[in-house]
Amino acid sequence: GSTNKQIYRDLATLHSQVGDFKAALVARKKYWEAFMGYRANWTSLAVAQDINGERQQAVNTLSQFEKLAEGKLGEAEMYENNECLIYKNDIMYKAAGDNPDKLKNVLHHLDDIEANVYDKFGLLERKASIYMKLGQLKDASIVYRTLIKRNPDNFKYYKLLEVSLGINGNNKLKKVLYEKLAKFYPRCEAPKFMPLTFIQDEDELSKKLGEYVLPLLKRGVPATFSNVKPLYSKRRHVVPKLMEKIVLQYLSEQDPKEQPIPYIWSCYFLAQHFLNLRQYQAAQEHIDNALTHTPTMVEFYILKGRILKHTGQLEQAAAIVEEGRKLDLQDRFINCKTVKYYLRANMVDKAVDVASLFTKNDESVNGVKDLHLVEASWFIVEQAEAYHRLHVSAQKKLTEAQAAAAAAAAATDSDESDLRELEWSVEKYEGLALKRFHAISKFYKQFEDDQLDFHSYCMRKGTPRAYLEMLEWGKRLYTKPMYTRAMNGAAKIYFNLHDQSLKRHQSDDGEGDVAKKPRKETASMKKRKGEERKRVLAYPVDEEKDAFGEQLVNTKEPLNAFNDAFYADYSAQAPDSERNHVLDFEYQYRTGKLALCLGALSKYAKTHDAKSALVGAMCVALVLATRESAPGDKIAKMVATKGLETDFSQLPLAERDNESYDWLSYISDNYNATDLRALLFMQNLHLFDTARLHDLIMQAIKQEEPLMQNSVLQYEL
Numbered sequence: 001g002s003t004n005k006q007i008y009r010d011l012a013t014l015h016s017q018v019g020d021f022k023a024a025l026v027a028r029k030k031y032w033e034a035f036m037g038y039r040a041n042w043t044s045l046a047v048a049q050d051i052n053g054e055r056q057q058a059v060n061t062l063s064q065f066e067k068l069a070e071g072k073l074g075e076a077e078m079y080e081n082n083e084c085l086i087y088k089n090d091i092m093y094k095a096a097g098d099n100p101d102k103l104k105n106v107l108h109h110l111d112d113i114e115a116n117v118y119d120k121f122g123l124l125e126r127k128a129s130i131y132m133k134l135g136q137l138k139d140a141s142i143v144y145r146t147l148i149k150r151n152p153d154n155f156k157y158y159k160l161l162e163v164s165l166g167i168n169g170n171n172k173l174k175k176v177l178y179e180k181l182a183k184f185y186p187r188c189e190a191p192k193f194m195p196l197t198f199i200q201d202e203d204e205l206s207k208k209l210g211e212y213v214l215p216l217l218k219r220g221v222p223a224t225f226s227n228v229k230p231l232y233s234k235r236r237h238v239v240p241k242l243m244e245k246i247v248l249q250y251l252s253e254q255d256p257k258e259q260p261i262p263y264i265w266s267c268y269f270l271a272q273h274f275l276n277l278r279q280y281q282a283a284q285e286h287i288d289n290a291l292t293h294t295p296t297m298v299e300f301y302i303l304k305g306r307i308l309k310h311t312g313q314l315e316q317a318a319a320i321v322e323e324g325r326k327l328d329l330q331d332r333f334i335n336c337k338t339v340k341y342y343l344r345a346n347m348v349d350k351a352v353d354v355a356s357l358f359t360k361n362d363e364s365v366n367g368v369k370d371l372h373l374v375e376a377s378w379f380i381v382e383q384a385e386a387y388h389r390l391h392v393s394a395q396k397k398l399t400e401a402q403a404a405a406a407a408a409a410a411a412t413d414s415d416e417s418d419l420r421e422l423e424w425s426v427e428k429y430e431g432l433a434l435k436r437f438h439a440i441s442k443f444y445k446q447f448e449d450d451q452l453d454f455h456s457y458c459m460r461k462g463t464p465r466a467y468l469e470m471l472e473w474g475k476r477l478y479t480k481p482m483y484t485r486a487m488n489g490a491a492k493i494y495f496n497l498h499d500q501s502l503k504r505h506q507s508d509d510g511e512g513d514v515a516k517k518p519r520k521e522t523a524s525m526k527k528r529k530g531e532e533r534k535r536v537l538a539y540p541v542d543e544e545k546d547a548f549g550e551q552l553v554n555t556k557e558p559l560n561a562f563n564d565a566f567y568a569d570y571s572a573q574a575p576d577s578e579r580n581h582v583l584d585f586e587y588q589y590r591t592g593k594l595a596l597c598l599g600a601l602s603k604y605a606k607t608h609d610a611k612s613a614l615v616g617a618m619c620v621a622l623v624l625a626t627r628e629s630a631p632g633d634k635i636a637k638m639v640a641t642k643g644l645e646t647d648f649s650q651l652p653l654a655e656r657d658n659e660s661y662d663w664l665s666y667i668s669d670n671y672n673a674t675d676l677r678a679l680l681f682m683q684n685l686h687l688f689d690t691a692r693l694h695d696l697i698m699q700a701i702k703q704e705e706p707l708m709q710n711s712v713l714q715y716e717l
Contacts, residue, residue: 005034012044013455021051039065039077043084044459046091047467055095062088078116080462085113086122087464093126103130121150132164140164152185158194171198189227196231196239206242213243214250217269220261222299225272232276240277247273256293264290268300275307278705283307298324298334305341312706314345325354332358336378343382346389352535355379365534372538375443377482384436384489391429392715398422420525431549432536434493438552439538440486441565448477478569479578487566491583494562497553498590499686559591576603582681585618589625589685592632594640597622602647613675616667617682619648624687627657664688668696676700676708680716 008031015024025048032041042065049058062084073081089109096102107130110123117123124147131140141164147157158181159168167173174195181191192212199205209228216224231239251266267290274283287304294300301324308317318341325331325338335358342351352366359367371379401422405415451474458467477483533547546552555561567587574580581604588596601618608615622644624630626637644651650670655661667673667682679697682688694717701709 005031008034009456012048013452016455017452021048024048025052025054039069039080039084039462040459043087043462043464044456046087047459047464050091051468051471055091058091059088059095062091079118082116082118083462083465086117086119089113089126090465093130098133100134103133106130121147124150128160128164132160137164137166148181148185152188153190155190155194158190171200174198193227196228197234202238202242205238206246209239209242210246213246213269217247217250217266218262220265222265222268224265225269229276240273244270244273260293264294264297264300267293268303271303271307275303275310278310280307280311280706296327298327298331300324301327302334302337305337309341309344310705310707312710314341314710315347318342318345318347318350322354329357339379340382343379343386346386346393348383348386348390349535351383351386364537368536368538369540372439375446377440377443377486380436380439381482381486381489384433384440384486387429387433387436388489388493389715391426391433394422394425394429398426420522424525424529427550427553428532428548430493431546431553433549434490434552435538435546435549437486437490437493438549438565440483441490444477444480444483444569448474476573478573479575483566484570484580487570488580488583490566491562491586493553494558495586495590495684497555497558501558559587562587577607579603581607582614582618585621586681586684589621592636594622594625594632594636595643597625598640598643598647602643605647611671613667613671613673613678614681616671617678617687619644619651620663620667621682621685621687623651623653623656624663629657664692674700674703676704676712680712683716 008027012024012027012031015021015027025045028041028045028048032045035041042061046058046061049055049061066085069081089106092102092106092109096106107127110127110130114123124143128140128143128147131137131143141161144157144161144164147154148161151157158178162168162174162177165173165177167177175198178191178195185191192208195208196205196212199208213224213228216227228239228243247266247269251263251270254263254266256263267286271283271287271290274280274286284304284307287300287307290297291300291304301320305317305321305324308314308320318338321334321338321341325334328334335354339351339355342348342354352368355371356367359370361367361370364370398419401415401419405419408415451470454467454470458464458470537547552561571579571584581600584600585597585604588594588600597618601615601622604618605615622640625632626641626644630637641653641656645653652661652666664682664687667678671678673696676697679693679700683690683693683697697712697717701712704712
């Protein structure tokens with residue numbers, strides 16, 4: 001009821017921020033009625049109408065302003081005008097669907113606005129799309145040829161040209177097409193590469209591969225293997241063996257002194273080729289040949305580091321990449337690559353020192369604060385994972401040391417000091433890992449808050465299409481790879497904290513956690529903690545009260561903490577087709593919500609192989625959770641049991657309460673017993689005898705590359 005009409009603009013912004021677009025439309029309309037003299041208000045009203053499905057009204061709103069502004073626009077306003085014109089066409093196109101008459105109107109509108117539209121690619125793409133929908137394939141093919149002429153390196157246009165010409169299933173005609181296009185665009189990659197994706201005859205394919213790859217090697221193009229790498233996955237049965245024969249033959253013809261460039265880049269290509277095929281010794285021989293010939297090429301050190309990484313030699317890999325970094329101390333890329341390798345090798349302090357060479361360290365001993373300030377997610381998540389690995393290693397050492405101390409007659413001062421050191425390492429690394437994972441969550445919540453400014457900014461600047469893209473991005477914000485990676489890392493810690501708490505409760509016969517008597521902290525330990533605190537401090541001192549993440553680790557309810565920090569936001573945005581149903585199952589299993597476990601299991605079975613070992617493992621976990629002797633709500637158990645009977649009738653549910661029934665043998669007999677992911681899943685849920693699972697895991701990792709083998713042996717078992 002306020003007489004201040006300006007408040008409706010802020011109200012519309014807030015409604016948009018929380019996703020209440022119906023209320024946003026009401027506020028936009030009231031503000032527009034009060035201030036009709038600004039184009040931004042007309043545009044924002046049209047956008048609100050479009051989002052709410054009122055597309056014809058949105059078109060009318062934009063058209064009305066066009067009539068009012070006709071002949072009155074200056075040069076400075078033409079970009080905004082062009083954006084609104086093409087946006088109006090976007091709305092018309094969405095409203096038209098597959099209706100031929102409406103699509104023709106959209107096409108006529110495109111012709112009318114063409115002179116005033118700057119985005120020629122967008123305009124031509126829209127035209128071609130309409131022609132395709134109308135069945136006017138010849139007209140569509142002409143437009144796609146125009147697009148190819150404007151940008152002959154865009155592979156998408158070539159595929160669409162095939163469809164418009166009606167030859168996408170005819171390899172013979174496609175071959176003729178690309179031969180002609182290769183003549184028109186002799187310096188472009190796409191016409192030469194596309195035939196490699198469909199030629200079936202091996203002799204002909206070998207010839208074409210040679211014609212494509214050898215000129216690149218002759219010129220010394222570093223990205224040669226990257227260009228053909230898609231073929232290694234799509235045509236793995238034929239392309240790698242042909243490529244190996246071609247490049248080895250070419251390499252044998254090169255004299256290292258007379259033709260140095262073809263020689264070293266052929267070695268580089270072959271090293272990548274053999275690495276892709278997991279032939280690590282051959283890969284190392286070829287990259288060593290390249291390095292011996294030209295020891296000043298940074299790319300060779302990076303590739304050698306990659307090869308060593310895949311063989312599990314992480315420290316050696318980091319040392320090699322560090323050698324490459326020293327060749328060019330001003331290169332930020334090789335600096336970041338070195339940092340990543342140090343973190344993968346758990347050499348966190350060294351990684352921070354190298355990263356700090358390119359950060360602002362005015363009030364800090366290193367660049368950790370600055371990397372948090374600039375939201376360097378890649379560094380923070382890698383550091384978190386390194387801290388978690390260090391925590392697991394320290395925990396193993398502590399367990400061994402405690403066992404040795406218990407077996408000894410009397411503990412010496414040295415033993416006590418070592419135990420204090422290990423206990424502090426375990427606490428510190430776990431807390432720091434969780435602290436860094438939480439930093440990623442903070443960044444993404446900040447990204448969400450940062451959208452607030454753009455609900456009005458994009459309207460003022462006249463960029464409605466970019467604004468709608470931002471809204472779509474925001475709808476999937478918490479499903480982005482970096483966020484889900486941090487969430488999965490944090491889940492390991494929180495689930496472990498929950499399991500350990502449960503184990504302590506069970507060992508105390510339900511009496512609760514027994515307060516652990518804290519060890520007396522020595523003066524040297526206090527001093528050391530103070531120095532370490534300066535190195536790990538991520539935020540200014542007045543904001544950072546828990547530098548080591550001890551408060552996060554000491555939470556009384558780990559599952560609730562995980563839900564609040566990560567899972568709730570992810571669960572609200574992730575669609576069923578893309579979400580991590582295994583994580584869903586693990587979380588709900590620990591919360592005791594068996595019906596939701598069943599839902600996650602059923603969705604995973606539908607979107608993946610229903611006969612996979614992971615499905616079998618989840619089925620058995622749910623069956624065991626519904627036993628009479630298992631804790632939990634009886635109604636939830638009944639719902640889960642009914643669901644299992646309906647969707648997974650092959651399960652021996654009659655054996656559910658039979659304590660002597662061997663469920664692990666059932667999984668081994670009916671599913672893939674060497675599925676590593678399923679075996680680790682069962683271990684994480686503590687379903688079966690550890691020794692038997694350990695043996696199965698040891699058999700399963702034989703199929704994996706050395707890097708994975710080392711990771712499982714050191715951090716999973």
